[in-house]
Amino acid sequence: MRQSRAIDVSTGLFVLLGFAAILFLVTQITNREFSLGGDDSYRIQAQFENVGGLKPGAPVSMAGVTIGRVESIGYDMQLFKAVVTLRIDSRYNDIPNDSDASIFTAGLLGGQYIGISPGGSEDAFRDGDRVEFVQDAIVLENLISKYLFSQASKQEAEPAPQDTTE
Amino acid sequence: MSGLLREMIESLREFLERLGSMTRFFGQVLWLSPATFMRFRLVVEQVYNTGALSLVIIMTCGLFVGMVLGLQGHDLLQRFGSEDALGTGAALSPLKELGPVVTALLFAGRAGTALASELGLMRATDQISAMEVMAVDPMRRVVVPRFLGGVIAMPLLTAIFIAVALYGVQLVGVQFLGVDQGQFWSQMRGAVELDDIREGLIKGVVFGIACSLIAVFEGYNAQPTAEGVGRATTRTVVISAVVTLVLDYILTAIML
Secondary structure, three states, X not given: OHHHHHHHHHHHXXXXXXXXXXXXXXXXXXXXXXXXXXXOEEEEEEEEOOOOOOOOOOEEEEOOEEEEEEEEEEEEOOOOEEEEEEEEEOOOOOOXXXXXXXXXXXXXXXXXXXXXXXXXXXXXXXXXXEEOEEEOOOOHHHHHHHHXXXXXXXXXXXXXXXXXXX | OHHHHHHHHHHHHHHHHHHHHHHHHHHHHHHHXXXXXXXXXXXXXXXXXXXHHHHHHHHHHHHHHXXXXXXXXXXXXXXOOOHHHHHHHHHHHHHHHHHHXXXXXXXXXXXXXXXXXXXXXHHHOOHHHHHHHOOOOHXXXXXXXXXXXXXXXXXXXXXXXXXXXXXXXXHHHHHHOOOOHHHHHHHHHHHOOHHXXXXXXXXXXXXXXXXXXXXXXXXXXXOOXXXXXXXXXXXXXXXXXXXXXXXXXXXXXXXX
């Protein structure tokens, strides 16, 4: 009996350690601060022409401070726009409702995130509100093609003024 | 030349036969598992044997694997001036690959060999035949509890290994080499998703099933001689290691 009790104790200890390790991994290593401890947050929506590489779970930040996360990204067939739902922590419940949301890229190779810069309105965003002013993600290919086309049209346009001046 | 060919065909046939009988054995073990689960005391004993007794080696190895990762990762990242990213790389590699694989290899070496040699010795000393004579099903009484014990212990060992390895990375990176603590943890949290942890634990479960199955199969079907027990033990380690690494690639390809 004594023998089997000793086995039980160390087995219990082992199982406890195992589950403590799993708990540690799940809570401490991942980024779950906004979903643990109840749903203490509110949601606002923003419509973008192009969200680029934005993904659900990307941070929403104000002045570089993470205040929420991108909850979901959908597509509106009526507006032909991407609808991004942002979940903002309820600690930050006093954001002016004319603030604008832009999609930025963190660093050269970093992921994309949404930056909110505050407006001047007296009223704050409430749950379910829509962000009025947005700025789309900058797609590098578009920038490059714009640059190339402008170069090409400049070259075409250049001979013409030369003819008229001489 | 024809002798060589015949030998190859013979060994291929032997391999297929072993694979087939192992599959049959696996089905039998699975079929008997729910009933054995009712006799939980037997399973607890085996969780102790395979899990609790492997704890020290798992934790020691986890610590040193983590410390080496911290050292190597720091050295590599320093060349690009981005030591702060240590948290990202050093968290994902134990979580997704090193944790489950190294744990499975250690598990095969520590617990698998113990299972195989114990069962092989029982076979060699006619204890298994004695049970059959007494109308005790050795599969239910001896084999399946050992299998289940291994399957339960392995994911827990994997989680412990990963947690200790992360502590090792932190120890070397933050305490010894001076990576900023806040950066380390926040970069790690930024990079790790819940899916990564799930991937690690699923691998732990699958490797646990594979390694335990191989150990009990080899032990149970060992030649009843001293040499046969030794061979069964060796085969357990070799086959477990190969199967673990092959399964690891397949699982990674599926879950990536």
